[in-house]
Amino acid sequence: MAKNKRAETTEGRRERKRRQTRERIEQAAMTLFLQRGFEATTIEDITEAADVSKRSFFDYFPSKEEVVFAWQDAFADRLMAAIAARPAKETSVAAVEAAITATVIASVDEPGLALGELIHRTPALKARDQLKYAKLEQKLAEALLLRKGGDPLERPRMRVLAAIVIGALRVGAELWQQRPPSVSPQDFAREIFADLWKMLAEFGDEAKTRR
Amino acid sequence: MAKNKRAETTEGRRERKRRQTRERIEQAAMTLFLQRGFEATTIEDITEAADVSKRSFFDYFPSKEEVVFAWQDAFADRLMAAIAARPAKETSVAAVEAAITATVIASVDEPGLALGELIHRTPALKARDQLKYAKLEQKLAEALLLRKGGDPLERPRMRVLAAIVIGALRVGAELWQQRPPSVSPQDFAREIFADLWKMLAEFGDEAKTRR
DNA sequence: TGGCAATCTTGCATTGACTGCAAAAATGCA
DNA sequence: TGCATTTTTGCAGTCAATGCAAGATTGCCA
Numbered sequence: 389m390a391k392n393k394r395a396e397t398t399e400g401r402r403e404r405k406r407r408q409t410r411e412r413i414e415q416a417a418m419t420l421f422l423q424r425g426f427e428a429t430t431i432e433d434i435t436e437a438a439d440v441s442k443r444s445f446f447d448y449f450p451s452k453e454e455v456v457f458a459w460q461d462a463f464a465d466r467l468m469a470a471i472a473a474r475p476a477k478e479t480s481v482a483a484v485e486a487a488i489t490a491t492v493i494a495s496v497d498e499p500g501l502a503l504g505e506l507i508h509r510t511p512a513l514k515a516r517d518q519l520k521y522a523k524l525e526q527k528l529a530e531a532l533l534l535r536k537g538g539d540p541l542e543r544p545r546m547r548v549l550a551a552i553v554i555g556a557l558r559v560g561a562e563l564w565q566q567r568p569p570s571v572s573p574q575d576f577a578r579e580i581f582a583d584l585w586k587m588l589a590e591f592g593d594e595a596k597t598r599r
Numbered sequence: 600m601a602k603n604k605r606a607e608t609t610e611g612r613r614e615r616k617r618r619q620t621r622e623r624i625e626q627a628a629m630t631l632f633l634q635r636g637f638e639a640t641t642i643e644d645i646t647e648a649a650d651v652s653k654r655s656f657f658d659y660f661p662s663k664e665e666v667v668f669a670w671q672d673a674f675a676d677r678l679m680a681a682i683a684a685r686p687a688k689e690t691s692v693a694a695v696e697a698a699i700t701a702t703v704i705a706s707v708d709e710p711g712l713a714l715g716e717l718i719h720r721t722p723a724l725k726a727r728d729q730l731k732y733a734k735l736e737q738k739l740a741e742a743l744l745l746r747k748g749g750d751p752l753e754r755p756r757m758r759v760l761a762a763i764v765i766g767a768l769r770v771g772a773e774l775w776q777q778r779p780p781s782v783s784p785q786d787f788a789r790e791i792f793a794d795l796w797k798m799l800a801e802f803g804d805e806a807k808t809r810r
Numbered sequence: 811t812g813g814c815a816a817t818c819t820t821g822c823a824t825t826g827a828c829t830g831c832a833a834a835a836a837t838g839c840a
Numbered sequence: 841t842g843c844a845t846t847t848t849t850g851c852a853g854t855c856a857a858t859g860c861a862a863g864a865t866t867g868c869c870a
Contacts, residue, residue: 402866441820481805518729544774548798551766559758585806587759592800594692613837641826652849
């Protein structure tokens with residue numbers, strides 16, 4: 389089973405082969421998924437293409453779905469790091485904008501883009517995809533709270549801010565996928581955030597003057 | 600298979616028995632799920648308890664998960680209706696608040712409350728649960744857009760408003776589940792929304808005066 | 811270099827969700 | 841009562857996922 393490094397030494401043949409096998413499975417799976425769809429691809433198809441036994445697949449990935457989402461953990465980790473890196477005196481709003489923009493830009497070229505459509509047309513994957521956003525939101529909320537010194541009273545506030553921002557990220561990702569990116573990711577992100585804050589202010593004012 | 604009424608006449612013996620069977624399955628499933636967990640309950644356990652054949656289960660529900668989430672469609676439909684019922688001259692912000700509050704209040708006594716914990720501790724259900732919110736959000740966005748006469752330029756705006764409000768609903772539902780409801784649902788909803796709009800205004804102002 | 815111990819890979823068997831199909835049972839109606 | 845329609849069921853089969861133990865590989869050291 390998956391065990392880790394014995395010492396902190398360099399990667400031995402064992403580790404290397406294992407990583408290579410993992411990549412071979414991932415590659416084979418993705419190719420087949422994109423080519424003939426997620427459900428229409430069986431584990432056996434994948435293991436055959438990757439030339440490993442059917443049983444071994446589960447030694448590398450806990451489930452078929454995980455192959456698709458494995459790479460996405462990286463995004464959440466980067467975002468956390470980006471948040472933590474913002475100066476403490478910066479407002480939460482400024483910090484998320486900067487952190488998300490930076491993380492998105494740093495991640496925009498990854499295979500994830502091609503996956504969007506696959507996920508979108510596969511119900512089981514769609515559910516898992518949403519879960520990913522939920523986890524991201526929770527992590528973001530924690531990171532934001534930490535910046536505030538962990539004050540428990542700030543928690544609901546940061547939860548809501550996280551929900552708003554991740555919501556915007558989700559909507560933004562959708563818009564991005566729909567139209568061919570005629571602008572740079574930077575400009576796109578900037579635009580999205582500008583719109584978002586403007587809307588927030590409007591909605592807020594609207595509620596303020598209401599009743 | 601599931602066919603509908605032949606004419607608009609009253610419910611015959613056939614329809615009635617079918618509905619009863621469906622309820623029996625649902626009841627048996629829920630009892631077992633809550634009692635021994637989702638994964639630990641097999642379809643056979645359920646059908647045995649409900650006294651139908653294993654095969655028949657799938658004549659009533661497309662999957663094990665659907666039993667859990669079937670009732671939730673009702674919420675989305677009610678919310679849509681509530682939005683549509685708001686006067687057209689009302690602002691979007693005022694309309695969602697009123698509609699959501701009314702719908703939540705009308706739905707708060709349903710079995711859903713007991714399910715929260717079950718869903719929370721079952722990964723597969725958690726994913727599906729998030730998908731539910733996503734769908735709700737989309738429907739809400741459509742309903743809001745419709746109120747605006749369907750102007751395509753308003754779409755992203757309404758998508759974001761929907762994301763924000765559903766985000767607040769999600770966070771609110773979580774808070775509600777955590778602490779014993781010491782206040783009425785009405786007051787709780789009012790409070791949540793008041794906080795939300797206040798936060799929006801603050802975040803908006805903060806962004807406005809920034810840079 | 812040979813051999814041992816740790817680790818990986820694989821085959822085999824099993825469970826459980828889900829589907830298709832056709833026979834059998836129940837129901838509605840003339 | 842008899843027949844057409846609908847429902848329920850049994851059965852066979854596919855596929856994901858898991859446990860287990862035998863077989864192969866690898867790292868290491870005497």
